[in-house]
Amino acid sequence: MSLMFGKARTCNIVTIPEHEPAECNIVVLGAIGSGKSALTVKFLTKRFISEYDPNLEDTYSSEEMVDQQPVQVRVMDTADQDGPVNCERYLAWASAFLVVYSIDNKCSFEICQQYLEMVTPYTKGLQPESPIILLGNKVDMERYRQVSQTDGETLAARFGCTFFEVSACLDFPSVQHVFHEAVREARREAERSLAVRPLYISEDKSTVSLSPAPPLLPCYKELPTPTTAKVVTVKSSRAQSKRRAPTLTLLKDRFKIF
Ligand SMILES: Nc1nc2c(ncn2[C@@H]2O[C@H](COP(=O)(O)OP(=O)(O)OP(=O)(O)O)[C@@H](O)[C@H]2O)c(=O)[nH]1
Numbered sequence: 447m448s449l450m451f452g453k454a455r456t457c458n459i460v461t462i463p464e465h466e467p468a469e470c471n472i473v474v475l476g477a478i479g480s481g482k483s484a485l486t487v488k489f490l491t492k493r494f495i496s497e498y499d500p501n502l503e504d505t506y507s508s509e510e511m512v513d514q515q516p517v518q519v520r521v522m523d524t525a526d527q528d529g530p531v532n533c534e535r536y537l538a539w540a541s542a543f544l545v546v547y548s549i550d551n552k553c554s555f556e557i558c559q560q561y562l563e564m565v566t567p568y569t570k571g572l573q574p575e576s577p578i579i580l581l582g583n584k585v586d587m588e589r590y591r592q593v594s595q596t597d598g599e600t601l602a603a604r605f606g607c608t609f610f611e612v613s614a615c616l617d618f619p620s621v622q623h624v625f626h627e628a629v630r631e632a633r634r635e636a637e638r639s640l641a642v643r644p645l646y647i648s649e650d651k652s653t654v655s656l657s658p659a660p661p662l663l664p665c666y667k668e669l670p671t672p673t674t675a676k677v678v679t680v681k682s683s684r685a686q687s688k689r690r691a692p693t694l695t696l697l698k699d700r701f702k703i704f
Contacts (some may be wrong), residue, residue: 476546
């Protein structure tokens with residue numbers, strides 16, 4: 447079981463054991479057509495897709511550098527046909543959630559509320575919690591806007607989650623920032639969860655030990671086997687490349703990338 451964010455930390459008494467390399471599993475949720483796949487592919491390839499197979503659910507992996515720390519980011523691009531159903535396939539797997547609606551589609555915003563109502567009670571009870579980011583996508587469609595930024599901010603505040611408005615077809619840095627912010631929030635939650643574990647001082651005072659760790663949810667289990675999921679790996683490491691767009695081994699017939 448790999449633990450989240452294995453930056454070893456020593457203090458004068460207790461050394462937290464070196465963990466394995468950090469990993470972060472991000473699950474992208476939202477209504478059909480809200481832009482989940484486009485945002486995912488933009489983050490992984492810097493390119494905007496225009497066509498996709500709406501019934502396919504894929505999980506991608508990318509080596510990222512977030513705040514000078516390497517992290518293996520896995521992104522599950524879900525494809526729920528009718529809103530939050532069959533959620534157990536990703537709830538335990540997730541380190542963080544991106545819940546996406548389209549600002550030009552009020553119905554997609556209402557479906558996001560259903561996702562937040564389903565995911566929040568589950569994550570709030572976890573150690574560490576899996577943070578949630580609410581995303582208003584297609585901000586380039588301002589002239590067709592049906593959901594105000596204030597509505598988005600209000601919904602995010604109601605569920606205690608971070609809020610951004612983005613566009614998968616505009617600049618890459620704003621999309622990358624959202625995914626990296628999800629990693630940062632998951633990292634902070636993991637550190638906070640470690641920090642609140644009580645210390646026990648043994649009788650002879652010579653050693654101090656951390657209480658046995660609460661069963662941290664493994665941030666990466668065997669991927670669930672959704673009927674159509676394909677695990678696709680980003681070929682080149684973004685951490686090492688000179689910001690080259692990694693080649694993503696997408697099955698080209700499913701995405702028309704231009
Ligand atoms: N204008 C604009 N169009 C977008 C944006 N993001 C996605 N689209 C378009 O919206 C449509 C749906 O995008 P997808 O990324 O496939 O949406 P999805 O949420 O993955 O849809 P499902 O796979 O059916 O769940 C496609 O035609 C995209 O080209 C955006 O930021 N701006």
